Amino acid sequence: MSKLEIHPLTPDRWPGLEALFGPRGACAGCWCMWWRLKRSDFNRGKGASNKRALRKLVDSGDPPGLLAYLDGRPVAWCALGPRETYPVLANSRVLKPVDDQPVWSLPCFFVARPHRGRGLTVKLLEAARRWARKRGARILEGYPVEPRQGRMPDAFAWTGAASAFRQAGFVEVARRSPTRPIMRAPIKTPTARSSNPRARSSSANR
Helix, strand or coil: CCCEEEEECCHHHHHHHHHHHCCCCCCCCCCCCCCCCCHHHHHHCCCHHHHHHHHHHHHCCCCCEEEEEECCEEEEEEECEEHHHCHHHHHCCCCCCCCCCCCEEECCEEECHHHCCCCHHHHHHHHHHHHHHHCCCCEEEECCECCCCCCCCHHHCCCCEHHHHHHCCCEEEEECCCCCEEEEEECCCCCCCCCCHHHHHHHHCC
16 A cells, blocks of 8 residues: 555545445445434435435534545545444344443444455554544444355445454454454553653653
């Protein structure tokens, strides 16, 4: 990868997401609203309505995910945010909460076809960990697929592959379906430096 950049999706980067998702909105008019809307609202809004809903989230000033660029061209996306912003997760028998700890979720990925299989999901996961840390998150959680054998079709890879999550340092914390682990990565907070000059001096002389 000659030059990879990953940025939060801010309003000025919306045209890049439009170019990446194309006229189908990534997948059949989804526009990354699958986990945010009741199923009836999602189906009714496929296409333009879902697109407007995502654009409204972007314009609110709270980036709903990260956009990856390769040599200046948008090539990959991941949704990212506090789990409660994806209410459909709570209704899933397989993906319901593991415990009552506050987590940030990574529910969706989209990689442009020519760039699949090149490790972009791992790069997005690493960037997501850094971004979530800046926003105060302590646990990052994903819901990848782990096929029983062979490579899974791209149509089923939109929540990520378990192998990519493991490569990025995530570990499995629950599995309620043979192919759907829930995986987490802790987010370390920076250690505060002591404001006591004597303590700093003592530490430096050890």
